[in-house]
Amino acid sequence: MAVQISVFIENKEGRIKKAIDTLAKADVNIRALSVGDTTKYGILRLIVSDNEKATKALEDDGFIVKESEVIVVSVPDKPNGLNTTLAILDDADINLEYIYAFVSSQPEEAIVAIKVENTEKAIEVFEANDAKILTEEELEKI
Amino acid sequence: MFWNEKAECMTKEEKEELQLKRLQETVRIAYENVEFYKKRFDEIGLKPEDIKTLEDIEKIPFTTKSDLREAYPLGLLAVPRDEIVEIHASSGTTGKPTVTGYTQNDLDVWGECIARGLKMAGAEKDYIIQNAYGYGLFTGGFGIHHGGNKMGAITIPISAGNTQRQLDTMVDFQSDILTCTPSYAMYLGESREKAGIPIEDINLKAGIHGAEMWTDEMRKRIEASLGIKTYNIYGLTEVMGPGVAQECGEQNGMHLQDDHFYPEIINSETGETLDYGEKGELVLTSLTKTGMPILRFRTKDLTSLIADKCECGRTTVRMTRITGRSDDMLKIKGVMVFPSQIEKALLKIEGISPNYLIHVTRPDILDEVEVKVEASKELFSDEIKEMEIVEKQIQASIRSETGLRVDVTLCEPETLPRSEGKAVRVIDERNL
Numbered sequence A: 001m002a003v004q005i006s007v008f009i010e011n012k013e014g015r016i017k018k019a020i021d022t023l024a025k026a027d028v029n030i031r032a033l034s035v036g037d038t039t040k041y042g043i044l045r046l047i048v049s050d051n052e053k054a055t056k057a058l059e060d061d062g063f064i065v066k067e068s069e070v071i072v073v074s075v076p077d078k079p080n081g082l083n084t085t086l087a088i089l090d091d092a093d094i095n096l097e098y099i100y101a102f103v104s105s106q107p108e109e110a111i112v113a114i115k116v117e118n119t120e121k122a123i124e125v126f127e128a129n130d131a132k133i134l135t136e137e138e139l140e141k142i
Numbered sequence B: 001m002f003w004n005e006k007a008e009c010m011t012k013e014e015k016e017e018l019q020l021k022r023l024q025e026t027v028r029i030a031y032e033n034v035e036f037y038k039k040r041f042d043e044i045g046l047k048p049e050d051i052k053t054l055e056d057i058e059k060i061p062f063t064t065k066s067d068l069r070e071a072y073p074l075g076l077l078a079v080p081r082d083e084i085v086e087i088h089a090s091s092g093t094t095g096k097p098t099v100t101g102y103t104q105n106d107l108d109v110w111g112e113c114i115a116r117g118l119k120m121a122g123a124e125k126d127y128i129i130q131n132a133y134g135y136g137l138f139t140g141g142f143g144i145h146h147g148g149n150k151m152g153a154i155t156i157p158i159s160a161g162n163t164q165r166q167l168d169t170m171v172d173f174q175s176d177i178l179t180c181t182p183s184y185a186m187y188l189g190e191s192r193e194k195a196g197i198p199i200e201d202i203n204l205k206a207g208i209h210g211a212e213m214w215t216d217e218m219r220k221r222i223e224a225s226l227g228i229k230t231y232n233i234y235g236l237t238e239v240m241g242p243g244v245a246q247e248c249g250e251q252n253g254m255h256l257q258d259d260h261f262y263p264e265i266i267n268s269e270t271g272e273t274l275d276y277g278e279k280g281e282l283v284l285t286s287l288t289k290t291g292m293p294i295l296r297f298r299t300k301d302l303t304s305l306i307a308d309k310c311e312c313g314r315t316t317v318r319m320t321r322i323t324g325r326s327d328d329m330l331k332i333k334g335v336m337v338f339p340s341q342i343e344k345a346l347l348k349i350e351g352i353s354p355n356y357l358i359h360v361t362r363p364d365i366l367d368e369v370e371v372k373v374e375a376s377k378e379l380f381s382d383e384i385k386e387m388e389i390v391e392k393q394i395q396a397s398i399r400s401e402t403g404l405r406v407d408v409t410l411c412e413p414e415t416l417p418r419s420e421g422k423a424v425r426v427i428d429e430r431n432l
């Protein structure tokens, strides 16, 4: 399980860049990132090296920031790898809200952040199916 | 208990006698010294002597904001310039500003009216008034200041803005009363919470707020976030400035200082005079001003009057909260809407900031309304689905308040115009 920070991005030129600049200036590393957007605004979701520092820097720059939990899973880097992982959730009737990938240095695996409706249940079924859930410490090493 | 018991608790007979005497004097001064009024009277063959009763005021033509604009800058003075000691102006969002010149007498009356209000809010001579209204041409800052001086209280002329300094002053000086616009009071309350200053560290007891429209929902928030009781104050530059009317501790209508201003309520379309309790446009006539007396000024503010004696003991007529301005009213898809209704709808939703902007367009033949609202941490979610639920809630709330289906857009915090004077709430881009 990992804590992700989400940032509200008004659909105005340069706001995503501004958020990322803010993090760079605060010396925060971005490990994974995704943008969910509608026609009117976007939600920037990030997994970073230091949540506290990131939140403070972003809030000081006027952004709305929220922390939420996601599950970070290692997916075998082979055909159908992701399918197999998602099938575990599907079989247990757990709704997937969104998913995005990490930039990984290990060539033999892909790492994804998954947000589901019921995090606890998802962890249970992942564990029961021997999916590899990354701990906070393991995340640090990415 | 009262600043001026004799003036504030008169019997009906005493008051009407005084009002008539003062009205006749004001009409005479205006007719004899101001070309504009003389011309208006002569056009319809009206003479100052024709004002024999208070009802005769209805014979006098209305004065409008555009009349004042045409007289820009000082065309309506009733005294030589050497008697004028101060000038204020109301910002001209369209056209020229309207300017008011005050004699020393006028400033004394202004101070008197404000002092009555300060007393209603519990002020004493040793109270510290943190005056966060803007100082300048805008009447808010100086008006309160004159009243504080009149009372002999301690006025801190901190003016609007510089939130950190406002909070520091509240804590360091232990200010007793905060005077500022309601939106700024709300902002200061939010800032106190954000800065983690415990409510016990501030000593504010009362807030006197006006110069823009606000609702009961907003009042509750200000009172809770600053630990104060709030008093709605009313006034306008064209007539004097803040202090024409203010609430007492009953928070049930604003006591209008009717020994200095004579109020009427009219139907804004027909101009006909309405009764107590009926809602319409407020019309004010000054009864004691010497610099720039004003006759039957159409304020455009919609309210009603309460004649009954207040629980507090005062007999001055009360006006109810302004619910809109006759020129603020938007007609959208044929429906009458006031920005205050939108505000009310927004404040019903938990975690919403009352900063909004109503954007009306007519891309084709139908009106479209977009309401922009500042998002907040409480409203924000990492899931678009959740955000859509929030937008739908806002939409539904506005719909139940106004009957209109609007488009809701969430914006980043503090990106909509936030006011220290008056807020911009409506952008109407239709070519009507």
Ligand SMILES: [Zn+2]
Pocket (backbone or CB within 6 Å): B247, B248, B249, B250, B255, B310, B311, B312, B313, B314
């Ligand atoms: Zn009262």
